[in-house]
Amino acid sequence: MKKSVVFVIFIALFSCKQEPKNIKLSGPIFGTGYNIQYYSEDNTNYQKQFDSLFNVVNQSLSTYLPESDISKLNRNEITKVDEHFKNVFKASKIIYRQTEGVFDPTIGNVVNAWNFGAEKNKFLTDSTTIDSLMRYVGFNRVGLVDGDIQKNKASYLEFNAIAKGYGIDVIANYLQSKGIDNYLVDIGGDMRVAGINLESKKGWTVGIDDPNFDGTQSYSKVVTLKDEALATSGTYRKFKTDDNGNRYAHIINTKTGYPSKTNILSVSVIAEDCMTADGFATAFQAMGIKKVEEFLERHQELKVYFIYEDDNKTLKTLTLNNFPE
Numbered sequence: 001m002k003k004s005v006v007f008v009i010f011i012a013l014f015s016c017k018q019e020p021k022n023i024k025l026s027g028p029i030f031g032t033g034y035n036i037q038y039y040s041e042d043n044t045n046y047q048k049q050f051d052s053l054f055n056v057v058n059q060s061l062s063t064y065l066p067e068s069d070i071s072k073l074n075r076n077e078i079t080k081v082d083e084h085f086k087n088v089f090k091a092s093k094i095i096y097r098q099t100e101g102v103f104d105p106t107i108g109n110v111v112n113a114w115n116f117g118a119e120k121n122k123f124l125t126d127s128t129t130i131d132s133l134m135r136y137v138g139f140n141r142v143g144l145v146d147g148d149i150q151k152n153k154a155s156y157l158e159f160n161a162i163a164k165g166y167g168i169d170v171i172a173n174y175l176q177s178k179g180i181d182n183y184l185v186d187i188g189g190d191m192r193v194a195g196i197n198l199e200s201k202k203g204w205t206v207g208i209d210d211p212n213f214d215g216t217q218s219y220s221k222v223v224t225l226k227d228e229a230l231a232t233s234g235t236y237r238k239f240k241t242d243d244n245g246n247r248y249a250h251i252i253n254t255k256t257g258y259p260s261k262t263n264i265l266s267v268s269v270i271a272e273d274c275m276t277a278d279g280f281a282t283a284f285q286a287m288g289i290k291k292v293e294e295f296l297e298r299h300q301e302l303k304v305y306f307i308y309e310d311d312n313k314t315l316k317t318l319t320l321n322n323f324p325e
Helices: 002-016 047-061 069-074 083-098 105-113 127-134 163-177 274-287 289-297
Strands: 021-029 032-040 143-145 148-150 183-187 190-194 204-209 219-225 228-234 239-241 247-252 259-261 264-271 303-309 315-320
Touching (some): 032 047, 032 163, 047 069, 047 163, 083 143, 105 127, 105 247, 163 183, 163 190, 163 274, 183 204, 190 204, 228 274, 247 274, 264 274, 274 289, 289 315
Antiparallel strands (some): 032 183, 143 148, 183 190, 239 247, 247 259, 264 303
């Protein structure tokens, strides 16, 4: 009789177990929007937690917030930084060294001078001003010692080329800490995924934006991701055009201080985490295709997809290191 009772209770408990629910959340962040999907057996909504995490990252790293830690640091009001700042600083150092300075977070004031950054019309872009600002460009001259940033008072830091990817990783790591194995975290088209989309029983299928200069959105490249991150850097939305019709990217050449003249319209990078993908996507815009091809021979862990124009202004694509077709 006791065995029958136990068996009946087991059946009742098993039948009450909920199927994992696909929870979809969205909202504004980092000047764009986020879309998060995850499967939760207890149907927990983490909207408040996500918003709180986004706020903490913003307060640490956003140059668009006057009272953020990085803004205060750039005004030389503080030197002590939090763990988020340290994480991004250390990752940026690695990419800075691997790209031989092409990726350089101290280029921020020069970016502002060209009106591509957070502070508009801060400087005039005459050669004297640019030369003066370039004197303080060089991430090798900025250090992190016992949680304190050591830099020249005239140096200006910004991590906008990598902070969005880091914010994605923060949310992804939080979901993993809650035992969630299947998720997609997307901010402005950059994303990190894990597991599968349980609705389709496949990996996460995502589109890469076409380089549309008119601001419309379309996809001609669709890939399936699983347990990896994707970030795209495009020049087709932020650029300047000279009198001869040459297009100059918002990516500033860290050696000259001037916008990069480029035929590259977008670079998509797949990496293990989104902070890494984000940083290298920016760097690869400035490096150019030939140098990236050489670089990737030594970095098989990165997969890359280029959209560019040839000499006849015809759109071309190039996949490197087994970027998914």
